[in-house]
Amino acid sequence: MVNETTRIFNASIGASAITASFELGLLEEIKSKGSLDIDSFSAENDLSVWSVTSILRVLHRFDIVAVSDDLKTATPATEFDDAYDNKGYFLWLIRGYGHLLHNLGTIVKENNCTTDGIGRDGRYIAMSGRDYGSRFVDPHFTEVMNAEPFKVAADLGCGSAERLMGLARANPEFRGVGVEVNKGAVDLARRAIDKAGLADRVQVVHFDVKNLVYQPEFEDVEVLFCFFMGHDLWPRPNCLRAFQSIRASFPSLKRFLFSDTYRSDLPVPGDTPIFTLGFEFTHDLMGQFIPNVAEWQELFEEAGWTCKAQHDLSIAYSAIFDLRPNPEASA
């Protein structure tokens, strides 16, 4: 057995190898075919055999794959399925926050701990979100959403509006409205909606969720979604105002399916599940507060929402809160 410091040292090489093997398609090849022929895979993908082999041998050391003695073939080993399922988190951490992990000392020295200063790579954050979102969020969410029928929904922070377009494709009676603060994302979403021929049923409005006011497009919205951005609305007074405004802006609303990751409050020293430490550290570093469940629940109530249920997601310390406008609360 080696000590903790050594394990930390070695693991940061392992994390890089998992991430690269995801990006290079090594994990997918092994998953789908049951084994990877190193020579032919490298040739087909114009990769150097020794680079591919060196990455697979690191994975072998962590018992994720087994490389044959003749270095020709890689097959799944004990930890393979787990690494495969969690590969999106590695893309999130190593590609999304790799610049930060690599330059942390300098970034802190230069007081650059801001969203821009830490060099977060949004492309990889989005890409990884799609991988672990489809795995750990979407199945739960679809089930919760479909428990009560609806025809009109809004997505707060809709990004590329993929979710609304998917719902529109699946149900010809569905109408959706996306709310997005990023103008580039709004334009992209609108073009995609036009191209998909869904412009009569899916709209995107350019608005900041932090300061929402009633729009005619919101009139018939029955269900509201919001994914993994609620913590950005804090500090508390700002978030409280935002949740109050949301309630006031959607007159026909029945449900607000609010998904987010909350603070774990896990004791130290000690392990955390995957994702949690990365999520909490990157926010702590920038001085961004992450509320825990109790803090969220208090805020929901004070803002005029009743939390009917909390559906835990397979992302650790993450849930869908099924919120209902409380008719007795003051506006």
Added chain:
Amino acid sequence: MVNETTRIFNASIGASAITASFELGLLEEIKSKGSLDIDSFSAENDLSVWSVTSILRVLHRFDIVAVSDDLKTATPATEFDDAYDNKGYFLWLIRGYGHLLHNLGTIVKENNCTTDGIGRDGRYIAMSGRDYGSRFVDPHFTEVMNAEPFKVAADLGCGSAERLMGLARANPEFRGVGVEVNKGAVDLARRAIDKAGLADRVQVVHFDVKNLVYQPEFEDVEVLFCFFMGHDLWPRPNCLRAFQSIRASFPSLKRFLFSDTYRSDLPVPGDTPIFTLGFEFTHDLMGQFIPNVAEWQELFEEAGWTCKAQHDLSIAYSAIFDLRPNPEASA
């Protein structure tokens, strides 16, 4: 207990935190004073309290430090001494090879696995070498070197010629000659030697160890050093020629104290000591062969050297080989 994938994920955040805490002086402060006052240390060093706290809390999770409940003070915890002793390795990996760890997938895709392409940061490699060199190499080396008195030594790949200058300062009869291929390093070394008033006793010649030929400066050299660059002389035919040339170029030589890290051949899956995986992976990735001890020993013999002793260093799989020119070997 969390699984291996999670441990790998979390540890890559831990590695970044250890590295940054070294660079920011947090480890040194805790080591020298027994505790760190977060507010005053941050103020004195113009660092944000929450950034410093977030790093210390990551170290707390790994039981390296303990942060008080009021978040005011950090003290050493179970793993502190080990992290402190090994901090140079983290600087080596995270700052020296951080660009590679972060961008591995892209670098391999673009067939950029060369010394330049992987974006190795030589400043940090050198800086970290000084930290772990002073800890894990110098004490052993001094003992081995002093076992047999000498007056004239040469250092192959002398870099900044610090070692030769140190010997010259310690012993007024000492004369030294450095051999260095990097012209920038040669100029720097010569200026430093001039400045130290040692130009009459320490010289540096601009030469590639790979193709050494006799120089008048080599005439009286009794002892030769070479630190952690021997593996760069491979593939074998090139290294064999280099070791033969070295023997032929120093007519008065008694000892060649040759230090290097050799291939571990550790079984997979399984742990490696600190440094080993990083050293072997970065070389494997570039297709650079690292010989094991048996391969070195065969080469020493064939090149006309007798290995009188192998002194293991505290850097894993690293040793000082005490080589003697074999008078019976052909040139």
